[in-house]
Amino acid sequence: MPEMRPRVLIAHEEPMVARILEHKLRREGHEVTCVRDAGALAGAMRDGGADVLLLDTRVAPRPPEAPAHGWFAMIEARDEAGAHAAMQEGAAGLVRLPFKPTDVAAQVSALLAMVRA
Numbered sequence: 001m002p003e004m005r006p007r008v009l010i011a012h013e014e015p016m017v018a019r020i021l022e023h024k025l026r027r028e029g030h031e032v033t034c035v036r037d038a039g040a041l042a043g044a045m046r047d048g049g050a051d052v053l054l055l056d057t058r059v060a061p062r063p064p065e066a067p068a069h070g071w072f073a074m075i076e077a078r079d080e081a082g083a084h085a086a087m088q089e090g091a092a093g094l095v096r097l098p099f100k101p102t103d104v105a106a107q108v109s110a111l112l113a114m115v116r117a
Helices: 015-027 038-046 080-088 101-116
Strands: 007-011 031-035 052-056 070-076 093-097
Touching: 007 015, 007 038, 015 031, 015 101, 031 038, 052 101, 070 080, 070 101, 080 093, 093 101
Parallel strands: 007 031, 007 052, 052 070, 070 093
Antiparallel strands: none
């Protein structure tokens, strides 16, 4: 039986941001789905969910359902109140915008490695 690729869901309002992350994460071997609004996010979580969610907190302040392994809040670099709120809501970590795709991929990989250990 082939090994299942980790499922990453990206919920971000800006298509270019989602495309950049999607490209990097696919190259890292992940199955990636992108959505742009809260309704699509809720639908994607109902329709199979994700192992890891990258959530723009402008789309939703927290996931409508918990992803299998955790989620990262995507926030503006100087949004300390948003960072605190996301961590209180259970985020595994933060992706501060602007971001480096390699750093985000490393965060996703580290979370997945932690849950596999």
